[in-house]
Every structure is written in C-alpha cells, then in structure tokens.
Amino acid sequence: MRALIKGAGVVGLAFAHELTARGVEVTVAERQPDFGGAASWFAGGMLAPWCERESAEEPVLTRGIAAIDWWDRALPGEVSRNGTLVVAPPRDAGELKRFASRTSGFEWLDAEAVTALEPALAGRFREALFFPGEAHLDPRRALSLLRQKLVESGVALIGETDSDGGYDLIADCRGAARISSTAGLRGVRGEMLYLQSDEVELSRPVRLIHPRIPLYIVPRGNGLFMCGATMIESDDGGPITVRSLMELLNAAYALHPAFGEARLLETGTGVRPAFADNLPHINRAGNTIALNGLYRHGFLLSPALAEEAADLALAWNLKGDAA
Amino acid sequence: MLTLYGQELRSRLLLGTARYPSPASLEDAVRSSATEVVTVSLRRETAGGKQGGGFFELIRALGVRVLPNTAGCHSVSEAVLTAKMAREVFDTNWIKLEVIGHQDTLQPDVFGLVEAARILSAEGFEVFPYTTDDLVVGEHLVEAGCRVLMPWCAPIGSAKGPQNISALRAMRAHFPDMPLIVDAGIGRPSHATAVMELGFDAVLLNTAVAGAAKPALMASAFARAIDAGRDALEAGMLEPRDFAVPSTPVIGKAVFA
Numbered sequence: 001m002r003a004l005i006k007g008a009g010v011v012g013l014a015f016a017h018e019l020t021a022r023g024v025e026v027t028v029a030e031r032q033p034d035f036g037g038a039a040s041w042f043a044g045g046m047l048a049p050w051c052e053r054e055s056a057e058e059p060v061l062t063r064g065i066a067a068i069d070w071w072d073r074a075l076p077g078e079v080s081r082n083g084t085l086v087v088a089p090p091r092d093a094g095e096l097k098r099f100a101s102r103t104s105g106f107e108w109l110d111a112e113a114v115t116a117l118e119p120a121l122a123g124r125f126r127e128a129l130f131f132p133g134e135a136h137l138d139p140r141r142a143l144s145l146l147r148q149k150l151v152e153s154g155v156a157l158i159g160e161t162d163s164d165g166g167y168d169l170i171a172d173c174r175g176a177a178r179i180s181s182t183a184g185l186r187g188v189r190g191e192m193l194y195l196q197s198d199e200v201e202l203s204r205p206v207r208l209i210h211p212r213i214p215l216y217i218v219p220r221g222n223g224l225f226m227c228g229a230t231m232i233e234s235d236d237g238g239p240i241t242v243r244s245l246m247e248l249l250n251a252a253y254a255l256h257p258a259f260g261e262a263r264l265l266e267t268g269t270g271v272r273p274a275f276a277d278n279l280p281h282i283n284r285a286g287n288t289i290a291l292n293g294l295y296r297h298g299f300l301l302s303p304a305l306a307e308e309a310a311d312l313a314l315a316w317n318l319k320g321d322a323a
Numbered sequence: 324m325l326t327l328y329g330q331e332l333r334s335r336l337l338l339g340t341a342r343y344p345s346p347a348s349l350e351d352a353v354r355s356s357a358t359e360v361v362t363v364s365l366r367r368e369t370a371g372g373k374q375g376g377g378f379f380e381l382i383r384a385l386g387v388r389v390l391p392n393t394a395g396c397h398s399v400s401e402a403v404l405t406a407k408m409a410r411e412v413f414d415t416n417w418i419k420l421e422v423i424g425h426q427d428t429l430q431p432d433v434f435g436l437v438e439a440a441r442i443l444s445a446e447g448f449e450v451f452p453y454t455t456d457d458l459v460v461g462e463h464l465v466e467a468g469c470r471v472l473m474p475w476c477a478p479i480g481s482a483k484g485p486q487n488i489s490a491l492r493a494m495r496a497h498f499p500d501m502p503l504i505v506d507a508g509i510g511r512p513s514h515a516t517a518v519m520e521l522g523f524d525a526v527l528l529n530t531a532v533a534g535a536a537k538p539a540l541m542a543s544a545f546a547r548a549i550d551a552g553r554d555a556l557e558a559g560m561l562e563p564r565d566f567a568v569p570s571t572p573v574i575g576k577a578v579f580a
Contacts, residue, residue: 055344091427102536179377186346186377232366233378276381278345 001317003169004029006160009038010139011291012173013146014302016155017074018310024169028150031160035143039176040298042192042270044218044228045139046205047071047300048084050105050131059279060297063304068135070303075145079135082204085109085118086129089254095209096129106131120201120256136205138220139299164288169313172290176271179235185292187235187271191244192228195252197262200225208251215251225262227252231296240267272296280305282312289313325524327360327471327502328417328449330388334359335519335549337390337504338542339529346381348538356542359387362419362527364394365409379412390451392419397432399439406443418443419451419473419506419527429479429507433460437467444468453506456490458497465501472501473527476518477508480530484514488521495522512548519552520560 001024005012008030016026035041049064072079086106088096100106106129115122117130151157164170172178179185202219218226230244245267252259275281275293280301283290291309294301325332338358343349353361363382382389391409396402399422406418422439424432431454440450444467452464456474464472474494477483485491486508495503505518506527515526526549535541 057344057348098534186381234366235377274345276345276350277347 001025001168001314002166003027003171003313004161004164004167005171005173006030007038007173007175007177008147008157009035009173009175010040010043010143010298010302011175011294011305012171013143013150014074014306015171015173015291015309016150017146018306019169019171019313020150020153020155022310022314024310024314025154026150027156027158027167029158029160035140037177038143039190039270039272039294040139040143042190042228042268043139043298044192044205044216044226045137045142045299046084046216046218047079047135047137048131048205049300050103050134051084051086051207052297052300053104054099054102056297057277057279060301064297064300065133067300067303068133070307071135071137071142071299075137075142075149078137078142078145080137080204081135083130083132084134084136084205084207085114085121086131086207086209087114087121087125087255088209090126092209093127096127099209100129103129103131105133118202118204118206120258121206124256134205136218137299142299168287168317170288171309171313172288172292175292175294176235176237176273178290178292179271179273182290182292184275185273186233186275187237188274188295189232189234189236189269189271190229190296191232191240191248191267191269192226192230193240193245193248193264193268194220194266195225195227195259195262196223196265197225197259198223199258199261200256206255208255210247210251215248217252217255224265225252225259229296235271237269237271240269272298282309284312284316287316325502327451327525332359332388332525333357334546335525335553336515336542336546337362337525337527338532339527340364340382341394341529342533343538346378349533350381350385351539352532352542353385353387355539356532356546358542358546360390361385361387362390362392362529363409363413365391365405365412366395383413388417389413389415390417390419391415392453393421395423396421397423397426399435399442402435402439403442406439406448407446410448416447416449417451418448419453421453431455431475433457436460437463440464440469441467451504451506456487456494458494461494461498461501465498470501471504472498473504473506475507476505476514477510479507481508482510482531483508484510485517485521488517491518491521491523512544515545516548516552516555519549520555522556525549 005028049061053061109128205218207216274295280293336358337360393402393405422432422435476485502524504525
C-alpha cells in the first residue's frame, strides 16, 4: 500500500508515523519548508488532558491521555513527565476552585508544597493545583525529530504535488490551509511569545488562571520560556497585537516579577483549525481521508487521531474499496 | 411579550456568546434556552480574518437576532468605530454599547457611555447601553436617545447576583415604561428570578451559562427561572409581614381557653 500525506504539521507527521508502523509506503508532501504555516510550530507542547478538560469536551481527556506514552515511544527521552502546576493571582483565587470543579486528576497544594515543586515560585502563591499525570515536550524539537525519524525509516519528503496518481491512499492533513475549502472548518487565532530569562527556573508548565485567556508558561530549558496563548475567533494569521502582547507579558510578570527583566526573543501567531465542536474529525471521500480540526490540541490528540485513521485506512484497503 | 425597539420577543433571556467550550455547545445553549437574542463581541481581529470570520457564520446560522456589542472598548471613539463595523458585519442597527472605564472592575465609564450613545443614536443606531444603576445616568442615556437601559446588578463575570436591591427597585420605579434589562453580575438562576420579581423586563447572561459544566442545562435552568420571576410578578406577590397569618381562618373553630 502506498500513501500520500499532504501537510507536514503535527497531524501529518503523526499519521505518517502510524502508517509507516503498519508497513505502508508513505510520501509526505509539504509546500512550505521548515514547518512554516503549521499551527503546531507555535504550540505549547503541553500534554495536559486533565487541565484541558476544564474547557473541552470529554474526548479530549479520554483520547488525550494516551498521547503521553505515544510521544515517549515515538521520541524516547523527549517527554518530560513533571506534571502541570495551576496557580491564580490573589484576585482570581476563587477561579482556582472553579477550575478544580471542572477537572480531575489533581491535588491541592499549599504554599509550602508549591515551593517544594517550583522553588522559584516560593512565597508567591498560597495555593495551587498540581496535575501529576501530565507531561510536556518541546514542539519544535518534536516536529523536527519526528520528521527526521520518518525520513530515516524510508518516508519520502517532497514539495507539494499536483499529482495524486498512483497512491492507494491520499491523506489531507493540511490543517488551517483547508479552512476556506472544508465545510464547518474555521480558524481560531493564537498568539504566543518566547522569553529568555536566567533568573527564573521552572521545571514544568505553569498555568495562570485568567478571566479571559488560558495562559501558560512552558519551560524549554536553558532559560527559554514559551508563553501562550490567546484564543481569538479569527483566521487572521498576522502579527501579534499590542493588546495580546500586553496580556501575555502581564501574565509572565504576574507569575514572577523577574520576567520583567527577561528578553523577548520572538512573538508568533498560528491559526488553529477547528470544527464547531472543537474536536478533530476524520472525513473520507473515496480514497482520500482528511484529518483536521485539532484546534488547540495538536500534540495532545494527533496520536489518537492518527491511530484511528490508520486503522480505518488499512481496513478499507483490505476490503479493496479504497484503491 | 417583550418589546425592544419595536421588536417583539417571547423570551426574556438574552444570551452572550463568549467563552463556551465550543460553538457547538453555544448552539445547544441557545436552543435549550429558547433565547431569541444573542450578543456577540466584535473584536477587530475577528472581523479582519480572511474569511470574514467563521465564528460569525456560525452565529448567523443560529437563526436568532444578533445584538453585537462593543465589549472591551475603553473609549468613545473605539466604541463608535466598533459599532459601525458591527453594523456592517451583522446588518443590524442594534448595538449593545459598552464603554469600559476601569480595567479591573469593568465598570462602565458612564460619561463616555452617554457621549457614545448620543453619537450612535444620531447615526440611526438602536442603542442598548450597559450602565450602572445610577438614575441620573439613566436619564442622560434616555435623553441621548436610548430606548432600553441595561444596568448591571454586580460587576461583569462576578456571579455575585443583585448587590443593591434598593437601587434596582428605584430604577424600576423611576423608569416605569422603559425596558430595563439586567446586564452583568448574574451568577445563578435564583438571581435572575429575583430581578425579574423586581419588575425588570429581561436578563442578559453570558458567563453564568458559558462557564457552567453543562452550559445547555444551565441555559434551560435560567430560562425557567426568568419565566418564574416574570410569572410571579404578573401573578402578584404577597408583601412580607412581621406576624404569622394562618392560611385557614380560625373564626368558627372551637376555642378552648
């Protein structure tokens, strides 16, 4: 069986990985080099199904849990299993209870326990939620390493092709690029930034509860921090706005004033593709299968989606109705 | 029947569209509440998208009346510009006017509000001003052209419920014929019932529904609570008194004393 995957964002690469593992001969076509245009390049890389359940439907939790082991198997040593810390500024302390009432898999921490986990936050938060089962990875490293691993295992990488001929299966994993041509698919803009600080050390993602935006800071090692992300109903992929930048910087500063001295290395904008239920969907037409609508859960839900799609595709192929 | 700028409405619940888990859960909430008006925040980034905003398409597809709002605007000019963009996007003269005066409390800037209401009314907008429970501000808004007033009962998103019952009652008495909608601060259905019992014409909600674990169920709970308060008002409620009153007459009963 020969498959062509269009799009080399996290969905396309995860699907290539699953198909390769099932003995399929895979070609990946990507128009833009170096992950340009992929929402996953701007992802937080949090594997946080329990936290996400606060504002997402149940499948995000049930299907997301397996992602942690999946990434660990695909890229050994790249997943940090340090959990997630959730804190709130004093004025939003009540919101922490609301967050707790919407989620599971956490323990309440007092100030002492917060300090034990993250010494840099000593004395800053009287209470916090800790989700010990969660994990994170560096999405940019993960994308590059997974692509490299696929090439090593025989996957062909090509620029976008007009020719769909000769393949038993065509997989459309082009994400936000399909918004105008996929019914019900819309864009949700997300803005993020990278900070460099030698004064703050964190060993796990920290979420700061905020009345409007779910803000988080993810340590990338070597004093690098990713801070994200806004959620704006728009497919505008233009540069970050002043307002969003202020909100994100305020959050970093509220988490630790030493971020006031951090260097702002990069700002970025990605457009997340989403369906009306904010859940990913697999759509099939003939021998073409489309995987889309990962919304803000690219790294969390790609593994389950890719496994499901690969199983479906092979089942169709065995029955001889796909080719 | 509730009449807002000549539009007759059966439902006395107006629903905000922000912060739902997904557009699909928003749609479920709209359906289960039977609301006929939804408010939509028009952010410039949203309107600036290449496809004109997939989210707006979903809102239009709900098939209910859209009341665009100027949430997040901190100045008169920003609010006026946003209102004009909203008129283009949603093809309506209705605008829920917010001019925020304070970042932390989201308290309306009532001076800017009156000024913006006057400008927009003169340009043919039908303005729904988000205001405080201050009577004089209300008078200025009416003089500026508003034919609906939307006082808060507590700060936006605070879920505290009516904080100043006397002020709300005074407002109802002072504007007997003006549609009054409680906008902001409602946390639970009993709060909505309470303001409807005071004689308010409708309730506008967002966070209390969007932030619930089951938004559609909460939307329906609010719809019923609002109906209960309205029905109670029309049915005529007893005034509280200091002593017990037996519900069965005692006259004629045997007295052993």
